[in-house]
Amino acid sequence: xxxxxxxxxxxxxxxxxxxxxxxxxxxxxxxxxxxxxxxxxxxxxxxxxxxxxxxxxxxxxxxxxxxxxxxxxxxxxxxxxxxxxxxxxxxxxxxxxxxxxxxxxxxxxxxxxxxxxxxxxxxxxxxxxxxxxxxxxxxxxxxxxxxxxxxxxxxxxxxxxxxxxxxxxxxxxxxxxxxxxxxxxxxxxxxxxxxxxxxxxxxxxxxxxxxxxxxxxxxxxxxxxxxxxxxxxxx
Numbered sequence: 001x002x003x004x005x006x007x008x009x010x011x012x013x014x015x016x017x018x019x020x021x022x023x024x025x026x027x028x029x030x031x032x033x034x035x036x037x038x039x040x041x042x043x044x045x046x047x048x049x050x051x052x053x054x055x056x057x058x059x060x061x062x063x064x065x066x067x068x069x070x071x072x073x074x075x076x077x078x079x080x081x082x083x084x085x086x087x088x089x090x091x092x093x094x095x096x097x098x099x100x101x102x103x104x105x106x107x108x109x110x111x112x113x114x115x116x117x118x119x120x121x122x123x124x125x126x127x128x129x130x131x132x133x134x135x136x137x138x139x140x141x142x143x144x145x146x147x148x149x150x151x152x153x154x155x156x157x158x159x160x161x162x163x164x165x166x167x168x169x170x171x172x173x174x175x176x177x178x179x180x181x182x183x184x185x186x187x188x189x190x191x192x193x194x195x196x197x198x199x200x201x202x203x204x205x206x207x208x209x210x211x212x213x214x215x216x217x218x219x220x221x222x223x224x225x226x227x228x229x230x231x232x233x234x235x
Contacts, residue, residue, distance in 0.1 A: 040225035044087045051226055055082030055097065072105040072116050078124065085223070089114030091130045092223040096214065099124020106134075121155045127215050128152075129223045129231075138174075141203075142194035145170035149185075150224070150231055152215040161207065163191040165220055166232050173203035180204070187233045 044051055049070040056079035057064040070076065070086050078084055082097040095101055101124070106117035118136045119128065128137070128151050135146040139155035142162060149167025153160060162171065164185040173179035173194050178201040183190050191207040220231050 040221050040230075042225070043228040044092075044226045049088065050084070050086050052083070052085040054084075055079050057082050057084040057095070070103070071114060072103050074103050076101045076103065085226070087226050088116060090227045091116055091128070091132060091135075092226045093129075094127040094215075094219055094223060096125035099126065101126060121153055123155055123157075125154045125214055126152070127219055127223060129220065129227070129229075131229075139194075141174055141196040143172050143174060150220050154214065158196050160194045161191065161213065162194060163188055163207075163215065165215075171204060173198070176200055176203045 041051065048066075050064060050066055050068050053064050053066075058077045059068055059070055059074050061075075062068070064084060070088055072088065076084065076086075076095060076099075078095050078097050078099045080098045084095045086093055086095075088103060093101075100122040102120040102122070103116055104118040104120065105113065106115035107113055116130075116132060116135060118138065119126070120138045122140065126137075129149075130146060131148040133147045137144045137146060137151070137153065139153060139160040140157050141155075142160040144151065144153075144162060147168040147170075149169055150165040151167075151169065152163045152165060164183045165188055166185055168182065168184045171181045171183060171192060171194060173196075175196050176198065179194075179198070181192070181204050183192070189209060191209055193205045193207050195203045195205070197203070217231070217233070221234060224231050
């Protein structure tokens with residue numbers, strides 16, 4: 001008799017276990033839930049720049065592969081639908097398809113240095129994590145002063161979507177000196193749109209903080225892990 005009902009009991013037990021595991025993930029804080037289902041990569045070796053490339057990407061016009069070195073002074077482009085994850089010094093970036101990024105040197109006289117002075121995102125989508133407090137990121141419509149943060153940007157000719165995922169930043173509109181704001185964020189607290197045109201003092205608008213278009217906490221965890229760190233929302 002017991003053998004007749006054993007498969008049903010086993011199925012019931014597995015179902016209960018599955019539901020319990022799902023509830024546990026839902027009830028955990030965001031960072032712990034992610035840590036339970038996502039295994040971040042190891043720190044990238046100092047001799048390696050590229051962690052992952054999907055589709056076509058180029059550095060200074062040369063096709064990217066696993067052996068490509070990326071350093072300050074380089075121009076990085078990605079084809080539509082592509083994705084490139086890479087590290088420069090202690091700075092990790094994820095560049096989505098259709099992007100055009102210039103990595104500026106901190107010291108124009110030191111060609112061997114891996115210190116980044118700034119990033120110019122002419123077009124496309126960039127996730128960036130850094131502890132460099134002197135870094136500036138520029139788009140066609142915005143300039144962002146970084147004080148050691150994780151950020152995500154989508155740059156277009158008329159507006160920039162910007163999310164300070166964590167940390168402190170200074171945001172200003174390129175077309176209006178009176179449109180500027182300092183943002184302190186713990187976890188995607190105040191995403192913004194920065195417009196190229198608008199009334200004085202009105203070129204920066206708050207975006208919906210409940211949605212984080214095209215970037216995830218898993219990606220931030222991955223990027224920080226590539227340089228041997230973890231986002232503050234995990235710890």
